[in-house]
Amino acid sequence: MHVLFCNWRDTRNPEGGGSERYVESMARGLVAEGHRVTIACAAHGHAPPDEVVDGIRFVRRGTKLDIYLRTFLALLLGRYGKVDVVVDVQNGLPFFTRLATRKPVVVLVHHVHREQWPVVYPGLIGTIGWWIESRFAPVLYRHCQYVAVSIATKLELIELGVDGDRIAIIHNGNDPAPVAGVLRSPTPRICVVGRLVPHKQVEHAIDAVAAMAADHPDLVLDVIGAGWWDEELRAYAVARGVSDRVVFHGFVDGTRKHELLAQSWVMALPSLKEGWGIVVGEAGGHATPTVAYSTAGGTTESIDHKDTGLLVDTPSQLTAALRELIEDRELREFLGRGALAKSFTFSWESSQQAFSRVVTAAAAGRRPARIRA
Structure with missing residues (x-):
């Protein structure tokens, strides 16, 4: 055909x-x-x-x-x-x-x-x-x-x-995760992966970093992706006083993307809507758990709540969940192991x-x- x-x-x-x-x-x-x-x-x-x-x-x-x-x-x-x-x-x-x-x-x-x-x-x-x-x-x-x-x-x-x-x-x-050649960061790093457009709501991840800045002075947010909302997000990070903690990587190749996923402690997926969330499996391939909105739709299937990641309903809950995973190594690693196992499912x-x-x-x-x- x-x-x-x-x-x-x-x-x-x-x-x-x-x-x-x-x-x-x-x-x-x-x-x-x-x-x-x-x-x-x-x-x-x-x-x-x-x-x-x-x-x-x-x-x-x-x-x-x-x-x-x-x-x-x-x-x-x-x-x-x-x-x-x-x-x-x-x-x-x-x-x-x-x-x-x-x-x-x-x-x-x-x-x-x-x-x-x-x-x-x-x-x-x-x-x-x-x-x-x-x-x-x-x-x-x-x-x-x-x-x-x-x-x-x-x-x-x-x-x-x-x-x-x-x-x-x-x-x-899910593709098998390539060997990234980097170790998990010794200091806390959160990543966001996706197009930089309004409905991906990257601002919510920036808000979370701003809320944790005083308690975690070495916390960094890696924003991976490009899009027409880029300048607005950069300005937002400046307005929230965390421009030195938010790294905009732009469009990266697959090797670099997996390096950033591998070194991250947790991935934030604050998107308004996801049919599935393919990046969840990509992060899971590196034992990196994800925090996402349950209302996004497909995230309720790509993430098993409290087994492979956390599902939340509001921006304040997103911040609280990210804080919990940053501060609770045992929980973070438990969810990471679950995310890794689930990445082999599909x-x-x-x-x-x-x-x-x-x-x-x-x-x-x-x-x-x-x-x-």
Whole structure:
């Protein structure tokens, strides 16, 4: 088959993250089975417009906004060649591919953006975006197969009117953590990993460091990632009086990321919403536990509360939990061992196999057997 993934970013994009890793992992799984795969995504300065990587053809055009229109028109006009199945990756907005092709469409959803629209796009734009995601898309794709990365995302889709029998759950996998070559820091370090955008709420981690500054003068926060909210976060650290304790690393390669995870005492994941939280498993591979919000959704599955990390409900509870792990070595190491064990639970191979079954069934015009991986 020729499978076309429509996604707004790829992993080489500085704003790429866990959702892009998921897409490209599923694509590599299909290539390994002999299928042709194309990923249509936005252009950026870190990769050429056209290239083939690991057997996957990347077609990068336009920006993160007009990529939707460009991809729709290219599919409608047949510019990707003969396509057998389309995977429409709905990161808030779908690509409306159901209107551009008669071929089977599989809708991939990492999480529902109910809480994010008013934060990232306050006002009319956010209202329209949420209407498209919550009202229009479920109707447009009412006969399509869905893939959700967590039970939490599936339940949210059902709330929007998507038939639960059409939603397969295929979790993120974990790669074995590479040997980082660094030791755990002798002084307390907290890390945050992800795109620097408002809904990741990195400010909450900065607040926690500010609250602990007097008691832990050697505490450092490592902020790992890039994004358009970078300058605002730097200014916020200055305003809170902890700019000397917050290190902004920007976009780093995989080796450096794992070094920072390995030396951290704990990872903070203050994100407003996560379909799964792939960074939880990456940190767990280094026996680094995570503190996250239970209301984020997928974190309730990627973290086992009080076994592999801690789940909290409010910013004050986030600060208290981070303080507890900084000050209680026995608890921190217990949760770290649990996080390490859990990191081996999910594999990309099993997820790839499940995704392939979904795509193959869609191409054949049938619904796959109940799938959860």
